[in-house]
Amino acid sequence: MPAQPNQSLIDGLRxxxxxxxxxxxxxxxxxxxxxxxxxxxxxRLLGTLAAVGLAEQGTDRKYRPGPGVHVLxxxxxxxxxxxxCALPHLEALREENLAPDLVVALGVLWQRQVxxxxxARPRMALSQAIxxxxxxxxxxxxxxxxxxxxxxxxxxxxxxEAELSGISKPPLPxxxxxxxxARREGFGRLDFRQxxxxxxxxxxxxVIAGLAVSAKxxxxxxxxxxxRLQETAALIAREMARKS
Amino acid sequence: MPAQPNQSLIDGLRxxxxxxxxxxxxxxxxxxxxxxxxxxxxxRLLGTLAAVGLAEQGTDRKYRPGPGVHVLxxxxxxxxxxxxCALPHLEALREENLAPDLVVALGVLWQRQVxxxxxARPRMALSQAIxxxxxxxxxxxxxxxxxxxxxxxxxxxxxxEAELSGISKPPLPxxxxxxxxARREGFGRLDFRQxxxxxxxxxxxxVIAGLAVSAKxxxxxxxxxxxRLQETAALIAREMARKS
DNA sequence: GATTGGAAGTGCTTTTATAGCAATTTGATT
DNA sequence: AATCAAATTGCTATAAAAGCACTTCCAATC
Numbered sequence: 105m106p107a108q109p110n111q112s113l114i115d116g117l118r119x120x121x122x123x124x125x126x127x128x129x130x131x132x133x134x135x136x137x138x139x140x141x142x143x144x145x146x147x148r149l150l151g152t153l154a155a156v157g158l159a160e161q162g163t164d165r166k167y168r169p170g171p172g173v174h175v176l177x178x179x180x181x182x183x184x185x186x187x188x189c190a191l192p193h194l195e196a197l198r199e200e201n202l203a204p205d206l207v208v209a210l211g212v213l214w215q216r217q218v219x220x221x222x223x224a225r226p227r228m229a230l231s232q233a234i235x236x237x238x239x240x241x242x243x244x245x246x247x248x249x250x251x252x253x254x255x256x257x258x259x260x261x262x263x264x265e266a267e268l269s270g271i272s273k274p275p276l277p278x279x280x281x282x283x284x285x286a287r288r289e290g291f292g293r294l295d296f297r298q299x300x301x302x303x304x305x306x307x308x309x310x311v312i313a314g315l316a317v318s319a320k321x322x323x324x325x326x327x328x329x330x331x332r333l334q335e336t337a338a339l340i341a342r343e344m345a346r347k348s
Numbered sequence: 349m350p351a352q353p354n355q356s357l358i359d360g361l362r363x364x365x366x367x368x369x370x371x372x373x374x375x376x377x378x379x380x381x382x383x384x385x386x387x388x389x390x391x392r393l394l395g396t397l398a399a400v401g402l403a404e405q406g407t408d409r410k411y412r413p414g415p416g417v418h419v420l421x422x423x424x425x426x427x428x429x430x431x432x433c434a435l436p437h438l439e440a441l442r443e444e445n446l447a448p449d450l451v452v453a454l455g456v457l458w459q460r461q462v463x464x465x466x467x468a469r470p471r472m473a474l475s476q477a478i479x480x481x482x483x484x485x486x487x488x489x490x491x492x493x494x495x496x497x498x499x500x501x502x503x504x505x506x507x508x509e510a511e512l513s514g515i516s517k518p519p520l521p522x523x524x525x526x527x528x529x530a531r532r533e534g535f536g537r538l539d540f541r542q543x544x545x546x547x548x549x550x551x552x553x554x555v556i557a558g559l560a561v562s563a564k565x566x567x568x569x570x571x572x573x574x575x576r577l578q579e580t581a582a583l584i585a586r587e588m589a590r591k592s
Numbered sequence: 593g594a595t596t597g598g599a600a601g602t603g604c605t606t607t608t609a610t611a612g613c614a615a616t617t618t619g620a621t622t
Numbered sequence: 623a624a625t626c627a628a629a630t631t632g633c634t635a636t637a638a639a640a641g642c643a644c645t646t647c648c649a650a651t652c
Contacts, residue, residue, distance in 0.1 A: 124427025
């Protein structure tokens with residue numbers, strides 16, 4: 105933490121990240137409530153984002169991402185390198201016969217939610233798998249589990265679990281159990297109701313993202329899939345390191 | 349412009365956008381010089397970005413994008429929708445036989461530079477075309493030309509032209525001529541030395557991005573390519589509108 | 593190893609931008 | 623037209639930010 109952090113910038117970035125992740129437009133009072141912020145403050149920060157093009161208002165006066173977000177997307181994609189390093193490997197992973205109806209995903213953790221850069225269902229064209237999947241609570245995603253396991257302190261996991269309890273979803277083991285398992289084993293695993301198993305590994309040291317495959321694996325195929333995941337994660341991490 | 353814009357947020361965003369677009373790490377004094385900012389200020393804003401994970405320092409103490417940029421990339425990709433709406437259409441465009449050795453590109457304009465979300469050279473895999481192309485001065489790109497034509501006031505064009513004169517590149521017509529032509533005709537066109545022609549149209553109203561194809565076109569094929577570009581831009585714009 | 597120089601970072605204090613309260617404006621609903 | 627709630631603004635006190643001077647750090651040079 106620097107000697108004099110700039111609080112306006114910190115709070116403004118919180119507003120921006122919430123706005124672009126929200127999935128629907130949001131009023132300034134709602135934004136204030138979401139962030140636990142005094143309403144005038146939220147309104148002023150949103151207005152500032154609008155002034156620079158990162159937000160805009162609809163006829164209902166609610167705020168949504170503005171034209172500057174396309175620029176920010178292009179810039180941060182380039183600054184990040186993650187998607188460009190990972191994509192060829194994700195493609196290769198999909199082309200293997202790890203399991204029928206394989207899902208492949210690449211995601212990052214933000215406030216106990218998984219934000220997917222890539223999420224490809226079976227037979228989905230690559231061009232439809234990029235930046236199209238909605239946010240997921242960390243506890244509903246093996247990527248969330250492995251990322252919480254590697255980055256989350258106890259409070260963060262408890263918070264994620266509390267958030268999960270208000271959401272109607274298929275029953276999963278308790279999040280803290282999943283996280284503990286991931287800490288022991290070094291990978292995330294979630295078993296869904298219809299026999300689907302989702303496996304995730306971390307990318308990078310320190311961890312920057314999670315890579316997952318999901319399918320109805322034969323039991324004997326799970327270690328194979330896991331090994332392949334780990335290999336792919338290592339390739340991506342190496343390529344990322346080379347770009348730095 | 350709101351009654352009370354937050355100047356710290358505005359300046360912090362400038363620093364962030366410059367950092368993630370820069371392509372190499374940058375010291376705090378250099379950042380100050382680039383942005384015409386007092387050095388302590390730049391240092392403090394960079395330190396703040398580092399505190400929230402959007403920047404990090406290497407052993408040389410220079411700043412580069414930090415792990416939070418992967419999150420920001422994922423979030424802004426989702427908030428933007430542009431790449432996800434455009435990708436299937438870009439893929440379709442590449443699969444047509446508009447010309448041999450066709451380049452297809454999608455870019456946005458930032459400070460008289462084109463930042464590419466997508467830039468595919470001939471025979472390049474889709475997975476290698478996303479977020480991989482470096483920034484280009486607007487005057488070297490037909491996307492830049494059309495975007496300046498539709499958004500740039502006179503000063504902006506003059507600035508872009510001045511910036512271009514310091515860069516060694518193949519000779520092109522003067523930028524203001526290209527921009528004037530684009531304003532008249534409604535599309536951007538640049539003719540390069542080896543007979544390559546680059547054509548670009550704007551996406552959206554108001555314009556949000558530019559779409560270009562580039563090749564050694566037969567003269568008779570140019571209107572065909574242009575019509576196809578315009579169609580594709582309209583499809584993308586319609587899909588973007590549907591998502592709002 | 594010691595010295596030098598430049599960059600990053602900090603402490604301090606003044607400055608001013610920001611925050612929050614209260615009032616106004618806006619737009620939808622009845 | 624009246625009502626209500628959300629967005630926005632004006633005003634002013636204050637706390638955060640800015641900038642100057644100094645300190646720390648690190649790489650290069652001797």
